[in-house]
Amino acid sequence: MKNVRFSAGGGRPEENRDGTRVWNRLKIPTKIWKNQVRRDQLDHTEGPAENPDRLDQVSRRLILREDRLFGQTSSVQEEDQLHRDLRVLEDLLWTAVQNTFSSSVDQQEALRSAVTAIQQQEEQDRRWAELQGPQGPGGRVPAWRPLRLLRTHDLLLEDLVEARLKDACEDQTVGRDLSSAVKRQVCALGRRVKDDLLTAARTVAPCYPAHLDILTLFLRLYHRRFSRHLEHLAQQQLQPDDGRYLLLWANRLYTAEVLQLDELQMKVSSVGFVPLSSAEASFAEASSLEASSLEASPLSGSCPQRTTSCLGPLLGDERLKVLEDRYLSSSEDRLKLWLDNLLSREQQAWRTGRDPEVLDGYRFSPLAADAIQVSHWSRSVSGPGQSLVQVSRWSRSVSGPGQSLVQ
Numbered sequence: 001m002k003n004v005r006f007s008a009g010g011g012r013p014e015e016n017r018d019g020t021r022v023w024n025r026l027k028i029p030t031k032i033w034k035n036q037v038r039r040d041q042l043d044h045t046e047g048p049a050e051n052p053d054r055l056d057q058v059s060r061r062l063i064l065r066e067d068r069l070f071g072q073t074s075s076v077q078e079e080d081q082l083h084r085d086l087r088v089l090e091d092l093l094w095t096a097v098q099n100t101f102s103s104s105v106d107q108q109e110a111l112r113s114a115v116t117a118i119q120q121q122e123e124q125d126r127r128w129a130e131l132q133g134p135q136g137p138g139g140r141v142p143a144w145r146p147l148r149l150l151r152t153h154d155l156l157l158e159d160l161v162e163a164r165l166k167d168a169c170e171d172q173t174v175g176r177d178l179s180s181a182v183k184r185q186v187c188a189l190g191r192r193v194k195d196d197l198l199t200a201a202r203t204v205a206p207c208y209p210a211h212l213d214i215l216t217l218f219l220r221l222y223h224r225r226f227s228r229h230l231e232h233l234a235q236q237q238l239q240p241d242d243g244r245y246l247l248l249w250a251n252r253l254y255t256a257e258v259l260q261l262d263e264l265q266m267k268v269s270s271v272g273f274v275p276l277s278s279a280e281a282s283f284a285e286a287s288s289l290e291a292s293s294l295e296a297s298p299l300s301g302s303c304p305q306r307t308t309s310c311l312g313p314l315l316g317d318e319r320l321k322v323l324e325d326r327y328l329s330s331s332e333d334r335l336k337l338w339l340d341n342l343l344s345r346e347q348q349a350w351r352t353g354r355d356p357e358v359l360d361g362y363r364f365s366p367l368a369a370d371a372i373q374v375s376h377w378s379r380s381v382s383g384p385g386q387s388l389v390q391v392s393r394w395s396r397s398v399s400g401p402g403q404s405l406v407q
Contacts, residue, residue, distance in 0.1 A: 055092055055110070059117035062086055063124050070140050083144050093117060093149065097156050101164070101199055112207040118149045119209070154217065161196075161221040165229060168192035182233060182242040186249055189229055193222045194258045201263035215267050220311065226254075227314045234319040240330035243323045250314040271311060342370050 065082055096114035099107045125146035132141055168174075168188045175187035200218040208214040234246060259268045315323070346367045349356075356363040 055089065055096065055113040056116035056120065057113075058089055058092075059120045062089060063120060066124070066142060070142060079142070083142075086144065086147070089117070090147075090149070090152075094152075094156055097153060098160060100157070100160065100204055101196060103203075108203060108207060111204070115208050115212075118153055121147050121149045157217065158221055161218070161225050164196060165189060165192060165222075165225050169229070180239065180242055182236075182238060183245045186230070186233065186245060189226055190249055190253065190257065193226050194261070197222055197258065197264055198261065201267075215264075216271055219264070219267060219271060223311050223314075227312075230314050231316065231319060234315060234323060238323075238326075240327060243326050246315070247320075247323050247327060250320070254314055268311075339371055342367055 062082065062085055069078055069082060093114045096107070096110040100111060102108070125148065128141050128145045131139055168191070169185050171188045172184075174191055175184035178184045178187060197218060201215055204218070205215045230246060230250060234243075238246070258264070313320070346365060356365055358364065
C-alpha cells in the first residue's frame, strides 16, 4: 500500500506533522518469536511461540498470563516481557488485516483468527475497566491497558481503503476505450469500489461476527473516499464531456452499478442513501465521525464508523451545481451550433436551386419543425445525462445514419 508507511517498533499508528498516519513496521513472525520469546520465562504451553498461525490461541494464552501476573506478585521483567509479546501479537494482527482482500484461503483463515483475537483483547480491556470502575474491587492494572485494538483496526482499514483507491487511479488497464484520462480515472475508481465491496460482502464479512457489521464499515469507508476523489476532480477545470461523465457517475452509475448489487442492496437500504439531497450536512457528519473515531474508546461501546445515518450524495450541492451549470452552458452552445447548421443547410439548398419538398400540395421546409424540436429538448431537460442522450439521438435521426449536424 503506497500511502501506508511504517516505522520501526510495534504495530500502533503514529501521527506525522501533516496529519498522515504512520504504521509501525511489521516484522517477520518467525524471527519475532525466536528473538523475543525467552525459554526461561515462557513454557511451551503458554508462550506465543506455540501455534503462531492461530492468533486467537496466542491471544488467549497471553490473556491468561496477564491474569496470572497481575493476580499475584510478579517481577518487572515478567511484565515487560508480556508487554513485548502483546506488541508482537499486534504486529501479526495488523499483518492479517492488511491482507483483508487476499483471495488466499490461508489469509482468510488468518483474518478470521485475528478478528477473534481482537475481540478477546477488547473483552480484556472491558474487564480491566470494570475492575477499576466504581463497582469494581480495584487492584493492579497493566499499564498498557486498554489496548483499543478495534479502534486501531478501523483506522488501518481506513488507510487500506485509501491506498487501494489510489492504486486504482494509477491503473492504466481500466477504461482504455474512454476518451480522456479523467474518465479513465473515474471508471477505475468506480470499478475498484464495486469489486472491493463485492469481495467484502462475499469473503471478508464471513470472517467477522454480525455485531461488528463490517460490511457497513466498508460501505461507509469506500463511499466517503470515492466521494472525496470525485470532489477533488470536480474542483478542476474539466472539459464539458469529463464533467458530464462525473455527473453520470454521481447521479446514476454509482447507484445502478454499485449500490443496487444484490450483495449490497439490503445493507444500503438499512444504512440509507440519498444521492441528490443536500450534501453539506452529510459531509460535516463524515468529518466529525472521522475526528471522533480517533477519540472514541471501544470500552464505551461506541463505534462512530458504524452508525446508521444516511450515506449522503457523492458530490456536494455546490459541486453539482457548478458541474451542471458548465454542462448546460456547453449544451446550449451545442444546440446553437445545431440550429445554425440547420439554417445553413436550408440556405445551401435554396442557393443550389433545389425545389423545396411538396407536402399536401404545399411547398414545405422542415426548418421550423426542426428548430421547435431542438428547442423542446432544451427546455425539457430532466437531468444532465438524459438531455444529452435525447438530443444526440434526435440529431442522428435528423441528419441520417453516419452523419452529424455538428459536422
